[in-house]
Amino acid sequence: TLAANNMRDGVHIRLTLTRGVKVTSGMDPRLNQSGPTLIVLAENKAPVYTKTGLSLITSKIRRPPADVLDARIHHANLLNSILAKIEANNAGADDALMLDTRGFVAETNATHVFIVRNSDESRASGDLATGRVVACPEGITRATVIEICAAEKIRCVEADLSLVDVYGAHEIFCTGTMGELAGVIRIDNRQIGDGKVGPMTKRLSNLYVKRTATEGVQVIDL
Structure with a gap:
């Protein structure tokens, strides 16, 4: 797909694997008798988030637990996230922070969330925490940030994070394939830190850019 369309850089690829064509309508997987269908959607697309800082609201929509729908299964049923995004749109926010049914941070409607505590602006240092899976x-971006922290001797833990942790953070940033690292400056109309993208967020963003520029798998011949 990339070679046929001469796409070599700045391309976002979304892969969707379906059960394939059905012999008739219905939910029974046995109706899919022609084998799976792989959809490759490639777009020339720049990162979608501004680097000047995002504003979030906390959504009323909760993320379901694993006994309802295991979040580790990547699927096309995104209604839960879409409803939260609509809520953010109506509130004039960039995205929505979503909690689980216990009241802890899950992620936003589209990205993972990291908070920075004990920040020292003069050294762009601090402790990071992100919600447990x-x-x-x-x-992938979340895992890359955790790997970068380990390589740079930056403390990063996975923990149950409440809104108290979020509101009291010195910095917050989101991670995602199409957002890379994007700083958050307001949540629920509360200013985060000094209201600007923080030094640790900028430091990790630069490290992420350097890493992705030198690592990866070449998918087409240049």
């Missing part, structure tokens, strides 16, 4: 999927 309970009501949110595992993420």
